[in-house]
Amino acid sequence: MQDKLIIFDTTLRDGEQSPGAAMTKEEKLRIARQLEKLGVDIIEAGFAAASPGDFDAIHSIAGIIKESIVCSLARASENDVRRAGEAIKPARKGRIHTFIATSPIHMENKLRMTPDQVVERAVQAVKWAKEYTDDVEFSAEDAVRSEMDFLVRVFDAVIQAGAKTINVPDTVGYSIPALWGERIKQLIERVPNSDKVIWSTHCHNDLGMAVANSLAAVMNGARQVECTINGLGERAGNASLEEIVMAVKTRKDIFTCDSRVDTTQIVPTSKLVSSITGYPVQPNKAIVGANAFAHESGIHQDGVLKHRETYEIMRAEDVGWNANKLTLGKLSGRNAFRTRLKELGIELDSEDALNAAFARFKELADKKSEIFDEDLQALVSDEIVSEAGENYKLVYLNVCSQTGETPHARITVLDNSVERSAEADGGGPVDASFKAVERIAESGAELLLYSVNNITTGTDAQGEVTVRLSKGGRIVNGQGADTDIVIASAKAYLNALNKLHSKLERAHPQV
Numbered sequence: 001m002q003d004k005l006i007i008f009d010t011t012l013r014d015g016e017q018s019p020g021a022a023m024t025k026e027e028k029l030r031i032a033r034q035l036e037k038l039g040v041d042i043i044e045a046g047f048a049a050a051s052p053g054d055f056d057a058i059h060s061i062a063g064i065i066k067e068s069i070v071c072s073l074a075r076a077s078e079n080d081v082r083r084a085g086e087a088i089k090p091a092r093k094g095r096i097h098t099f100i101a102t103s104p105i106h107m108e109n110k111l112r113m114t115p116d117q118v119v120e121r122a123v124q125a126v127k128w129a130k131e132y133t134d135d136v137e138f139s140a141e142d143a144v145r146s147e148m149d150f151l152v153r154v155f156d157a158v159i160q161a162g163a164k165t166i167n168v169p170d171t172v173g174y175s176i177p178a179l180w181g182e183r184i185k186q187l188i189e190r191v192p193n194s195d196k197v198i199w200s201t202h203c204h205n206d207l208g209m210a211v212a213n214s215l216a217a218v219m220n221g222a223r224q225v226e227c228t229i230n231g232l233g234e235r236a237g238n239a240s241l242e243e244i245v246m247a248v249k250t251r252k253d254i255f256t257c258d259s260r261v262d263t264t265q266i267v268p269t270s271k272l273v274s275s276i277t278g279y280p281v282q283p284n285k286a287i288v289g290a291n292a293f294a295h296e297s298g299i300h301q302d303g304v305l306k307h308r309e310t311y312e313i314m315r316a317e318d319v320g321w322n323a324n325k326l327t328l329g330k331l332s333g334r335n336a337f338r339t340r341l342k343e344l345g346i347e348l349d350s351e352d353a354l355n356a357a358f359a360r361f362k363e364l365a366d367k368k369s370e371i372f373d374e375d376l377q378a379l380v381s382d383e384i385v386s387e388a389g390e391n392y393k394l395v396y397l398n399v400c401s402q403t404g405e406t407p408h409a410r411i412t413v414l415d416n417s418v419e420r421s422a423e424a425d426g427g428g429p430v431d432a433s434f435k436a437v438e439r440i441a442e443s444g445a446e447l448l449l450y451s452v453n454n455i456t457t458g459t460d461a462q463g464e465v466t467v468r469l470s471k472g473g474r475i476v477n478g479q480g481a482d483t484d485i486v487i488a489s490a491k492a493y494l495n496a497l498n499k500l501h502s503k504l505e506r507a508h509p510q511v
C-alpha cells in the first residue's frame with residue numbers, strides 16, 4: 001500500500017512573492033481553477049492580511065474551488081489569523097497556515113522576542129485559527145537555522161494546541177539533502193504525538209537544492225510537500241511541483257508514496273502560470289522546458305526510435321506535452337468558442353466580454369491558420385486585462401524599420417478615453433515604440449526586462465512579450481501577445497504601465 005503524498009501548491013502565495021509576479025484577482029482565479037484541475041490537494045491562495053485585494057482574491061477562490069483545500073497564510077498575530085479565517089469562510093474545505101520564526105537570528109533581530117514569547121505566540125495563533133477551522137497548519141520559519149531542541153519544544157506545544165500539519169521550512173535555501181532528511185527524521189522521532197500530524201516540508205532554491213531537499217524529507221517521513229509551478233517564488237524560488245510529482249511517480253521503486261496529481265495537466269498549468277506572471281520557463285528546465293523531451297544527438301535519436309526507453313525515463317504525453325489540441329479555426333462559431341473556453345476553465349463574466357474575445361479570435365484566425373489552446377489563453381488574458389479597466393490601451397501603431405534607416409514609430413493610445421499620439425526614433429522597432437509610448441505616458445519607469453517567447457510553434461505563432469518595469473520601489477510585469485511581436489511589445493509595455501498605475505499596495509508576510 002502506498003502512502004499519499006499531499007501536494008500543497010503555493011504558487012499564488014510564495015510564487016507571487018517573486019518580483020513583479022503580483023497577480024490580479026481574475027488571474028488568480030484562473031490559476032486556481034487550473035490547479036484544481038491538476039489535482040493539487042491544497043491551494044495556498046494568498047496572504048489575507050496583505051491587502052484588501054489579496055483578501056478578496058482568497059475569498060473568491062474559496063467560493064469556487066470544490067475539490068482542493070483553500071488555504072490562507074497568516075503571521076502569528078490575531079489580526080492576521082482572523083483575516084485568514086474570514087477569507088477562507090466560503091471554502092468547502094478551508095485551512096489556515098500560521099507561522100512564526102524560530103531561529104535565533106530571526107527571533108533576536110526580526111521579531112525581538114524571547115524563545116518563551118515565541119512559543120506562547122505560536123500556541124495562541126493556533127488557538128485563534130481553530131476558532132475558524134479544524135485544519136490548521138503551523139510553520140516554524142527558518143527551521144533550517146533553528147535549534148533542534150527548540151523546534152521540538154515549539155512543535156510539541158502547537159500540536160497540543162491543535163495543529164494538524166507541521167511544516168518545516170528551509171526558508172533561506174541553506175540545507176543539503178542528507179542534512180534535511182536527517183532533520184525531518186529526528187523531528188518525527190523526538191516530537192511527542194508526531195504520528196498524529198502530517199509532516200510537511202517547504203524548501204527554497206537558493207543553492208539549487210529545493211527539490212532534492214524536499215525529496216529527502218519525503219524519504220524520511222514527510223507526507224506533504226509545499227511547492228510551486230515552475231519553481232516560482234522568492235529569490236531563487238521554491239521547490240518545483242512538476243519535478244517533485246514526476247520524481248515520485250517515476251521512481252516508484254524508491255518512494256513509498258504517490259500524489260493524486262493528473263500529470264497530463266502539468267504542461268498546460270506551467271504555460272498558464274508562465275504567461276500570467278511573465279516568468280518564462282527556461283528551455284532546459286526539467287519536465288516543462290521546451291527541450292525537456294527533445295533529443296538532439298544522432299545517437300540519442302537513433303536509440304529513441306529503436307526503443308523509446310533507451311533515453312527516455314518519462315513519456316512527454318504523460319506530463320501534457322502535445323496535449324495542445326488544434327482547437328478552432330476560421331470557421332468556428334461563437335458556441336464552439338464559448339465551449340472550448342469553458343473546457344479550459346475560463347469564464348468571462350459578461351456577454352460583452354465574450355463578444356469582444358470572440359471578435360479578437362476571428363481577427364487572430366485571419367492571421368493564423370491553426371489556433372491552439374495556448375492562443376486562446378493568451379487572447380483571453382488580454383481580454384481580462386481590458387475588463388479590469390485600463391488607463392492605456394493601444395489604438396494604432398505604425399513602425400518603419402529598414403536597412404540603413406533609423407527605425408521610427410508612430411503610436412496612438414487611448415489614455416483614459418482620450419486618444420493621444422506620439423512619434424519617436426529608436427535603436428530598433430521595439431525601442432522606437434517604447435520611446436513613443438513614453439512620450440505620452442512620461443512614466444519615467446526603468447525597464448528591467450524585455451523578453452519574447454513564441455506561444456506555439458511556426459513563424460505565424462503569436463509572440464508573447466514580457467516587460468518588467470520598476471518605479472518608486474515597485475516592480476511590475478506586463479504581458480502582451482500578438483502575431484506581430486512589435487505590437488505585442490507595445491501592448492506589454494502599456495500593460496505594465498497600467499499595473500504601475502493600479503497602485504496595488506501589499507504587505508509582505510516575512511517583513
Ligand code: KIV
Nearest residue numbers: 099139141142169171
Ligand atoms: O519560506 C518560508 O519560510 C515561508 C513560510 C511562510 C512557510 O514561506
Ligand code: ZN
Nearest residue numbers: 014171202204
Ligand atoms: Zn517560502
